Amino acid sequence: MKTRRQFLGQASCAAVSSIPILSTLLNLRLAGSVAAVTAPTAGQYRALVCIFQSGGNDSFNMLTPYSGASATAASAFAEYTASRSDLALGQAQLTEIHPTNTPGRTFGVHGGMPQLAALFESGNAAFVANVGTLIEPVLNRTQVAQATKRLPLGLYSHSDQIEQWQTSVPHSRSGVGWAGKMADLIKSVNATQTVSMNISTDGSNVWQTGVTDAEYAVDSGNDNDPTGGAVALSGYAQDYAANAFVDATSGAIDSQLALEYTNLLQQTFQKKRRGARDAYALYSTATAGALPGNVVFPNTSVGRQLQQVAKAIAGRTALGAVRQTFFVNRGGWDHHSNTLALQAAMLPEIDAALGAFWTQLGLLGVQPNVTIFSASDFGRTLTSNSQGSDHAWGGNAYVVGGSVLGRKIYGSYPSLAVNPDSGPEVNPLDTGRGRLIPTTSCDQFFAEMALWLGVPTSSLPLILPNIGNFYAGSGAPLGFLA
Numbered sequence: 001m002k003t004r005r006q007f008l009g010q011a012s013c014a015a016v017s018s019i020p021i022l023s024t025l026l027n028l029r030l031a032g033s034v035a036a037v038t039a040p041t042a043g044q045y046r047a048l049v050c051i052f053q054s055g056g057n058d059s060f061n062m063l064t065p066y067s068g069a070s071a072t073a074a075s076a077f078a079e080y081t082a083s084r085s086d087l088a089l090g091q092a093q094l095t096e097i098h099p100t101n102t103p104g105r106t107f108g109v110h111g112g113m114p115q116l117a118a119l120f121e122s123g124n125a126a127f128v129a130n131v132g133t134l135i136e137p138v139l140n141r142t143q144v145a146q147a148t149k150r151l152p153l154g155l156y157s158h159s160d161q162i163e164q165w166q167t168s169v170p171h172s173r174s175g176v177g178w179a180g181k182m183a184d185l186i187k188s189v190n191a192t193q194t195v196s197m198n199i200s201t202d203g204s205n206v207w208q209t210g211v212t213d214a215e216y217a218v219d220s221g222n223d224n225d226p227t228g229g230a231v232a233l234s235g236y237a238q239d240y241a242a243n244a245f246v247d248a249t250s251g252a253i254d255s256q257l258a259l260e261y262t263n264l265l266q267q268t269f270q271k272k273r274r275g276a277r278d279a280y281a282l283y284s285t286a287t288a289g290a291l292p293g294n295v296v297f298p299n300t301s302v303g304r305q306l307q308q309v310a311k312a313i314a315g316r317t318a319l320g321a322v323r324q325t326f327f328v329n330r331g332g333w334d335h336h337s338n339t340l341a342l343q344a345a346m347l348p349e350i351d352a353a354l355g356a357f358w359t360q361l362g363l364l365g366v367q368p369n370v371t372i373f374s375a376s377d378f379g380r381t382l383t384s385n386s387q388g389s390d391h392a393w394g395g396n397a398y399v400v401g402g403s404v405l406g407r408k409i410y411g412s413y414p415s416l417a418v419n420p421d422s423g424p425e426v427n428p429l430d431t432g433r434g435r436l437i438p439t440t441s442c443d444q445f446f447a448e449m450a451l452w453l454g455v456p457t458s459s460l461p462l463i464l465p466n467i468g469n470f471y472a473g474s475g476a477p478l479g480f481l482a
Contacts, residue, residue: 055333068105115355132438140428180210191320286315368402382434394438411440
């Protein structure tokens with residue numbers, strides 16, 4: 001009879017469909033015992049930064065055809081213009097990029113994102129085309145219409161698709177995210193556990209929620225006070241203050257935290273409060289220093305959040321961290337109307353903050369050690385709904401970093417032809433109104449980054465339960481990280 005250690009040790013990505021979702025503390029502890037993660041040597045710090053654009057980014061205007069033919073048209077740009085009608089951008093509103101792996105074709109990045117385009121051209125950024133939630137490969141609209149393939153729950157639903165992008169569990173509802181599972185498995189490589197491996201600048205999120213660990217949330221500041229930082233217990237000052245009331249309150253909190261309880265619930269609550277106090281003290285000290293180079297981060301939501309991320313990366317040694325993830329969120333992308341104007345205002349916010357952050361990473365000497373990626377609920381319809389677009393499925397994402405094998409478009413950029421309401425099918429990926437079936441799964445996208453962060457191939461099924469339907473376990477899932 002096989003032991004549980006032998007069973008998990010022999011479970012390959014190709015056989016993942018036979019492995020149930022590991023949602024219990026017992027199983028994740030068992031998984032952690034066989035993860036075989038070795039502590040990195042000096043200089044091997046690595047971090048993932050997720051920039052989530054909640055609401056559903058219309059990403060076929062973020063990355064568009066520019067020149068050359070598609071699979072269904074001699075001019076991919078003319079096809080894009082016809083399908084998008086009043087949502088189409090003119091070539092003068094795009095920055096042309098030249099991928100090295102799309103011979104005969106060039107693409108356009110939204111004109112509001114010139115720094116992303118420059119990062120792409122310099123080889124420090126790439127795009128992942130037509131990526132989305134999938135349980136198993138879906139090849140055409142007939143398989144969707146006839147339900148011959150298992151489809152994600154709640155397609156086109158904000159809440160379901162946000163959850164699935166953050167959990168990579170599209171076949172059931174879950175409150176445990178894939179970054180949270182990674183922390184459950186590999187957090188022990190960090191020298192201390194006082195501050196979580198997972199840090200959020202936008203409060204609680206599913207992506208970083210694990211079974212044994214959760215995110216450490218920090219304040220990103222606001223328009224009037226962009227300072228932000230760690231959040232103390234209410235009424236508590238670490239070193240007390242020259243204020244009688246705060247002195248008294250802080251002293252009372254310390255006295256209360258020193259108490260011991262026999263009741264399990266009280267013990268757990270007390271442990272959490274002590275942990276919050278200790279994390280605040282460590283994080284505040286580790287991130288107190290000024291960042292080098294006087295980089296000016298935009299005083300915007302994303303700018304302030306990425307500045308907090310930079311401070312945490314700068315303080316990584318004091319935090320005892322060699323592995324970290326960061327969650328950044330910018331809402332407001334549900335553009336059912338006025339799409340072009342709203343994107344023209346919002347995409348430059350992402351771009352300016354990304355540019356400042358990249359410069360800061362260079363001054364910190366960690367550009368090869370940090371990978372930034374975008375995510376959103378879903379793509380949007382190619383067709384217009386009175387100058388807006390509706391919820392769809394596959395969309396485009398970007399990745400930025402010194403370890404990114406850039407100037408390439410990974411996956412398969414789809415035909416943007418829209419099938420007519422009646423008559424012959426033009427584009428098998430169009431399920432109606434330009435809702436495109438993803439040709440790359442979220443699992444492939446996430447697996448690439450999980451492996452880079454240090455998750456062993458044999459442990460991928462514990463984090464991404466459907467990965468075996470898309471990746472056989474050898475080589476790179478997509479190949480965009482060195």
